[in-house]
Amino acid sequence: KIVSREWQPQDTVIDVAGVPIGGRQIQVIAGPCSVESAEQMEAAAAAVAAAGCRLMRGGAFKPRTSPYTFQGLGVEGLRLLVEAARAHGLPVVTELMDARDLDVFLEHGVDVIQIGTRNMQNFTLLKEVGRIDRPVILKRGLSATVSEWLMAAEYIAAAGNHNIIFCERGVRTFENAYRNMLDVTAVPVLKRETHLPVIVDPSHAGGKAWMVPALARAAVAAGADGLLVEVHPRPAEAWSDADQALSPEEMARLMQELAPIAEAV
């Protein structure tokens, strides 16, 4: 398998517009759940850069549980995300839900294409992002086993794109005291199985902002190559996932807490 350590023993380092991901340098991708407005994105990008994060996230096409809630700004959201991030020198990460939107993502200069949890086994979509060379973040499916996740990545690799980043974001279990159970164990398991980078999303795991720092610290201590964190200039006003968004101050504090842990692993 192309994604396996047997195929390639040494760690792959993926270059995202000059920012290296993998090979034990911790990179933090931060930004709001959803792109909402130019003003929100400028404030978010300024906060992300000031905290020391080197990449920015923001959802323009949102996979919402209910069709009656905000679905994302679509192409206008891509434009606002790229504009704000570029002004602060941050490459962008955003979710692709439909292969028909791939060209518009590339035209807008999206640096990393995120395949969300709900599409981890959308094999048609995986084959499509396999045909390009833009890096892809493959989030773990809600109830996907590690081997199903590796095979989903193999679909992308087999189609020709080897620039894949795994993202653990918690799995569905019996527990309902938090949104998803962060599978920290998956980090060392994946790092052993694959040469590709492994990052962790503590935001969609905990589902509450106060849980995010503890999960983020655990992820880095467990050997993750980076994090994907939701941050909003005014968390209480966020149009989606308001409960789990860090404020700019909380994001900056978390970055300071992570530095000595990253140093120690």
Ligand code: PEP
């Ligand atoms: C997201 O990161 O915006 C998202 C929807 O996360 P997930 O696919 O992990 O639920």
Ligand code: MN
């Ligand atoms: Mn979200």
